[in-house]
Amino acid sequence: MSKIEQTVEIPHLGGSRVGCTFARPYDPALPTLVLINSYTTSAELYRPQFADPALASAVNLLALEPYGHGRTRASYRHFTYWDSAVANLQALAALGIREAFVLGTSQGGWVAVRMALLAPDIVKGLIALGTSMDSESERSRELGCWDGIGFNTPLIDDLAEPVGEDWVVPDDVVDAVFDTAMGGLPAEERAFWLAAYRANYAGDAGRRRLRLSTVNLRDRDGLHGRLDDVHCPVLWLHGTADRVYSVANAQAEIRMFTRSPEARLEIIEGGQHFLSASHPAEVDSAAVDFVKRWA
Structure with a gap:
């Protein structure tokens, strides 16, 4: 069955529209697994998960796109990851979903944790993929993580001035993301993402969304002081x-979830930063096991 794409209206940020994608019609008898995509991607990041019949039959798969990404739009011009967490919770309420497990890739991981901090009665478990709970700090670089300030600042500077409505995101921006996150892409997959990015980031509004998404990635607040307030199970x-965030950083940060009933790190040999895309079989199997255990 083909996936179901829609948007829902919520009140946050002066009124917003959140991009939602279901793998199939919602079944209230099944647990829900929310999927939150990584920087500048969209719900399409999770095509392998939507195509997995074992995963799609075990849970309601629901991808929610953060502000600045995919089909999600806000009336107000600025937003943060906290806003995306609030928007996701309001989207769940609008869809009539009272509780969910939440999986996030990279930036999706810290949006997921923010959701658990804001609404512990709704978020029943967290699955973090290739993420970090820190700001782009010197500490994280010392542990082998990337230089997020050096990566993002040139793009922020390049996107500072208004552009015409014929503007689309440059190909080299897309290539830089996927070279870093996936070690590059085969030609067919590269063509898919070039088309997706050109659709998502076009005209001056697209430039502004891309720039603010990049500012958020570079300048976000860290979560270390809040992680002991996460009370649901965590699978990382x-x-x-992973060229962006190191295994050493993950090993240090998983220990900060001191009040979770279980906080476990699993290392995937050869796994890339966009782990659900590079190793979908391992991710999907782990997700099914985790949800079955804690639902």
């Missing part, structure tokens, strides 16, 4: 080939 999957 991290690839050994």
Whole structure:
């Protein structure tokens, strides 16, 4: 069955529209697994998960796109990851979903944790993929993480001035994201994402969304002082080939979830930063096991 794409209206940020994608019609008898995509991608990041019949039959798969990404739009011009967490919770309420497990890739991981902090009665478990709970700090770089300030600042500077409505995101921006997150892409997959990015980031409004998404990535607040207030189980999957955030950082941060009933790190050999895309079989199997255990 083909996936179901829609948007829901919520009140946050002066009124917003949140992009939602279901794998199939919602079944209230099944637990829900929310999927939150990584920087500048969209719900399409989770095509392998939507195509997995075992995963789609075990849970309601629901991808929610953060502010600045995909089909999600706000009336107000500025937003943060906290806003995306609030928007996701309001989207769940609008859809009539009272509780969910939440999986997030990279930035999706810290949006997921923010959701659990804001609404512990709704978020029943967290699955973090290739993420970090820190700001872009010197500490994280010392542990082998990327230089997020150096990566993002040139793009923020390049996107500072208004552009015409014929503008689309440059190909080299897309290539830089996927070279870093996936070690590059085969030609067909690259063509898919170039088309997706050109659709999502076009004209001056697209430039503004791309720039603010990049500002958020570079300038976000860290969560270390809040992680002991997460009370749901946490499963963190991290690839050994992740070029952005290191296994060493994941090993340090998983221990900060001191009040979770279980906080477990699993290392995926050869896994890339966009782990659900590079190693979908391992991610999907772990997600099914985790939800079945804690639902």
